[in-house]
Amino acid sequence: MSKIPLQFRHNGRDVAIFVDGGTNLLVALRELIGDMTPKFGCGQGGCGTCSVLIDGELHLSCLTLAETVAGRSIETLDGMKQGPNLHPLQRAFADNFAAQCGYCTPGMLMAAKALLDRNPSPSRDEVIEAISGNICRCTGYEPIINAILAVAGGRASA
């Protein structure tokens, strides 16, 4: 079966790859682009660790047919850091002990970014809702919620 050519923007950079029919975006990102930040968790849409932004909107890359992102802009955790500096959300996750094993962290950070890009001063309930599609088995969620609120609070006072 012939490969399908696919072009899209990956963290602000144009990329062109060849995919097999039915390849999901997570496999395309990890195996063909080499961006290992989105993780494979469940492959069912239940865990959220493969979360990426497609044109600024939170999507699950494991349930996205790679071909459907032709010409669109994909953001992953790999593009979040600002030069040599961590993104404020990454810094807050470290400061608030919001990562233990770290497997959910890429998805949590993308879900948090999707929220703060749209709503810079969310309430605690809005933060909980925003990460409700992301499962963490280590932290009990509280440090993650606090980290996101810390960034939101920092922005509000800035």
Added chain:
Amino acid sequence: MAVTVKTFASASEAAGALSSDRSARYLGGGTLVMRALNEGDVSISTVIRACDQALTRIDASGPRITLGAGVTFARVLAERDLAFLHAPARSIGGPAVRNMGTVGGNLFAQNPYGDFTVALLALDATVAVQGGFGPRDIPIEEFLQARERQTGTLVLSVSCTRPTSTEAFRYRKIARIKPKGGSVITLAAHLPISGGRIAGARIALGSMAPTQIRARAAERALEGRSLDTATIAAAASAATEGTSPSDNALGSAWYRREIVGVHLRRLLSGQE
């Protein structure tokens, strides 16, 4: 295994391709079909897509609303004129799933999913489909009863009449995890009131049978009566009639039968 992906400009072309290939599945938001592919479902060898704008159209201005099959739950939530459907839309997945999952796809979602369809069933929705025999409208109950045979049919849109008041339509999803999680049971009630009495009661249940079903005995207990304590008790005690729930990790069939009447009573009496 690699599959063939066919993308069409119009819904009718996609419907033609879908109806002529038994191993083809239509890809909407991806939350069902991509999941099946990820799990290695070898029965799918072709994935059909359509870029038809008509599939993502929302017509919510009048008394009868129409949602294109490709409308996502996030878009339902963004539409102020669809406030009566916000509770069912919000009860589905997390934000990413709501950005992807569609109204049309939800019609095919098996237990413990398919919550939006429970709401549409209580609202007596009509499903517009295009199959090998051309376009036609099917009552949602009929569509669901024949769901296993509908994979070769392309759903174009779903339409229903807007409830006359916020009190007339109620929805409740019981999940283990809040705010997200699969359904233990899902209930929706449409109770139009005419002259102080219920006229045209509809109670729909999710996870109480292989597909979403109407609780007809409970509807009969409500029909023509005012919504008082005795009527609510009669409807609640009739809630299990005609149901055939299954065991799964979220709850046993026995548990579902035990709680469905309790939650129907709470729904009808307006309790949280």
